[in-house]
Amino acid sequence: MQTPSPTDLPDEPLPILFGANIDPLWTEGADPVGRALDAENAGFDFVTIQDHPYQQRFHDTWTLLTFIAARTERLTVVPTVACLPLRPPAMLAKSASSLDKLTGGRVQLGLGAGAFWTAIAAMGGPERSPREAADALTEAVDVIHAMWSGQRSVKVPGEYYRLDGSKPGPPPSGDLGIWTGAYGPRMLRLTGAKARGWMPSLGFLPVDELPAVVARLDEAAREAGRDPSRIRKVYNLNGMIGAESGTPFAGSAAQWADQIAGLVSEQGMNGFAYWPDDDHDRQLAIFADEVVPRVRELLPSDRP
Secondary structure (H helix, E strand, C coil), X not given: CCCCCCCCCCCCCCCXXXXXXXXXXXXXXXXXXXXXXXXXXXXXXXXXXXCCCCCCCECCHHHHHHHHHHHCCCCEEEECCEEHHHCCHHHHHHHHHHHHHHHCCCEXXXXXXXXXXXXXXXXXXXXXCHHHHHHHHHHHHHHHHHXXXXXXCEEECCCCCCEEEECCCCCCCCCXXXXXXXXXXXXXXXXXXXXXXXXXXXXXXXXXXXXXXXXXXXXXXXXXXXXXHHCEEEEEEEECXXXXXXXXXXXXXXXXXXXXXXXXXXXXXXXXXXXXXXXXXXXXXXXXXXXXXXXXXXXXXXXX
């Protein structure tokens, strides 16, 4: 059976998904695995885990999300986003396709160009300029897709990453794809042309700036002959659910729900990951119990 192309998009409309961010803390009192189990019980669709290997208080993200995937039954796990400069793309591809196969398709590969370059260099990684980081990410996407291609042997030229007769395996399911954390025009073009998903964050891309960036992404997808509505667009929402407020994602549960429903209908966003600023367990419970049901009530009944 032919392996689906990792750049192919779904034929059917995408359902709206809701996720919970879990910090990979190993310090006293932290319980990321327990929080993931709570998220699954609360009905979340996926969990995201930030990847900063140089952060002293953090577990290794890939090890943690693998452990969480083994302890849960339904949740999809997503690194948000994998630190490419410290994770060679051929090995990332192998790790992701292995976990995809072992979990029955419950992983997506969030991928980023890197940040905090001094800390990356302190761990033996490269220190790249913005242009070099973008070049490296572009090459990495091609390497990962080649490793997921199901071909007997693959070659990919590149300055930063290349393959020279590598033998891919295991082949991933048709659901596994790359979700980028992209903001600039060049990376948005890459995302629109070759990625399955996009994961911007409210802290870096405010609500009032979102429409212009979505338009760039959608245009890139259409230029590549792809349907932009079939790209998974996940907005990472940090904030607190509380009293009414005029600030986006800083008010009541009803206000949060109204704003999320508006982003679905007006901007085509189709996934939301909640990153509480504080009081994580209680805030995630409010989001699951009060925000998500109201969003579903506000959306058209024929949405998947």
